[in-house]
Amino acid sequence: MAKYGKDPRAIGALVRDAEVHRDVYIDPEVFELEMEHLFPNSWIYVGHASQLSKAGDFITANIGRQPVVASRHTDGSIHLFYNRCPHKGVKIASEPCGNTGKFFRCPYHAWSFKTDGSLLAIPLKKGYEGTGFTDTQASGGLSRIRNVVVYRDFIFARLSENGVGFEDYFGESLSTIDNMADRSPEGKLAVEAAPIRYMHTCNWKMLVENQTDTCHPMVAHESSAGTAIKVWQREQGESTEKPMAVQLYGPFMSPYEFYEQSGIRIWPNGHGHTGVANSIHSNYSDVEGYLDRMVAAYGEKRAHEILGEVRHNTVYFPNIMVKGAVQILRNFIPIAVDRTLVESWVYRLVGAPDKLYERALMYNRFINAPTSIVGHDDLEMYERAQEGLKSNGNQWVNLRRLYESNEEPDVTAVINGTSERQMRNQFHAWAKFITMDMDQGVEAAE
Amino acid sequence: MISEKTITDFIYREADLLDTMQWQAWLDLFHPEGRYWMPLEWQQQDPVLQPSLMYEDLMLMKVRIERLAGERTFSQKPKSRCHHLLQAPQILVCDPAAGIFRAKTSYIYTETRGDTLERFSGWASHDLVQVGDELKIKLKRIDLVNFDAPFGNIQLFM
DSSP states (O other): OOSSTTOHHHHHTTBOSSEEETHHHHOHHHHHHIIIIIHHHSOEEEEEGGGGOSTTEEEEEEETTEEEEEEEOTTSOEEEEESSOTTTOOOSOOSSEEEOTTEEEOTTTOOEEETTSOEEEOTTGGGGTTTTGGGSGGGGOSOBOOEEEEETTEEEEEOSSSSOOHHHHHGGGGHHHHHHHHTSTTSOEEEOSOOEEEEESSOHHHHHHHTTOTTSHHHHTIIIIIHHHHHHHHHOTTOOSOOHHHHHHGGGGOOHHHHHHHOEEEOGGGOEEEOSSOOTTTTOOOOTTHHHHHHHHHOHHHHHHHHHOOOOOEEETTTEEEEGGGTEEEEEEEEETTEEEEEEEEEEETTSOHHHHHHHHHHHHHHSSTTOHHHHHHHHHHHHHHHHTTOTTOOEEEOOTTOOTTOOSSOOEEEOTTOSHHHHHHHHHHHHHHHTTSOTTOOOOO | OOOHHHHHHHHHHHHHHHHTTOHHHHHTTEEEEEEEEEESSTTOOOSSSSOEEEEEOHHHHHHHHHHHTOTTOGGGSSOEEEEEEEOOOEEEEEETTTTEEEEEEEEEEEEEETTEEEEEEEEEEEEEEEETTEEEEEEEEEEETTTTSOBOOOOSOO
């Protein structure tokens, strides 16, 4: 029996001002509704244009559970289609990335498509004459996704035909992507390698919430970051220069006061970031030659402005997190209600010294890999929550830290950095976007 | 004199120290500048400017090992255990005059915790040097056959 059906009131009731019902994490029906409504109604990250540098280059991805393929057409434009041959449904691209040449060719019956998705040729075409084929959807080639925006080389798409436009959806939150790209003296980022992939046996939203949860690092990561500090202090000997590894681990153990005054900024539609005034990324040592290149490119004032912005984690609702200061994007890809694939990408700052890329790669394997001790700490918490939420003792998850009864939804504000308001902000957006295309008058299915 | 058998025995002993969780004795097998490397690409050449799952010096390995015993290491409640099944090592270089010794060992590795059990396959490559009468690890390289797949937690050493 469907508990929620397509009833926007029943779904909306899962999200209270400062609490959410456990079903948002553990109910398979709610997960299905997310795939059917929330992901199509939202702008989802597909990939980076540097992965499509030449005509014929393609990447595959999933939007929610919908398999898609993005390609670079001969005229330089980027196109996005459902990854499915219009004939029998076979995926036309099976690899994460590649170059298809001048056209895609389905491996099953050799239907072929231009890199803008249009039908190029079908073998034995005569067999379709007079069959009404030209009136079918198949004759139009690969099914296109029309709402695609490439912002500073970041490719986003919205599957739903109707909905909130890209600029309105992201608004000022795009400033984090701007800052990450501006950190290149040429204003350009490049993907040079595959992401680190890490399977999580938990709901995808637990990962997203954790990105702005500043009250967990000094607790959950005492085992990893705390031990790293302890070992370094014991073994450093005469050395006064902190190795890069200790610089990356150490700040996780910052006290509550540090996170309180660092601040959180929230934006409409569920976006927000930690690290407004400063962050755990503030005190990395300078990389030789980098500032000079930045000043040469941007001038003294602008270069310092760019590098002075050290935001910690920026959540782009619903399911990515961007770290401008270390050039990392984490994509929380929902697989099932209790299964999430995390792909963590590193971008190279084009024109910047190698040392910055080395640092970003190091950060990524320290924090985001299945072999990462920080990752082990976090996944343990998510798995225990996924299990613990089955308990009938309490059906609600508490998000009340620094809640104020007059909180307005969908505003821009800077608040205390230990507030759980960004999580409340995400759930407000969740309820809004999942119900957006549901009939507001429909009763819950019996 | 280091022989091929010395290398083979060293590799078997190394795996046994991991399986029996004699962490300090295992760390003692490393040269002070030794590294433990798990690449993330096929036949990867560069551990620094290409992504890896792990590329760790002795200090980072010590952090991992101390963490395993930590009072507040919640991902080790319950504790993990591991098992190495090794094929006979293939000796690539055994040159006592130059002090260079290299071997490649095909393995199946099992890591278990609580009710879960994960199994991995790959090749371990050992770059060894002679220090006094003993061999020490300069580099232990772990190439998983499916390095590009998404794994859950891998908390011990392969």
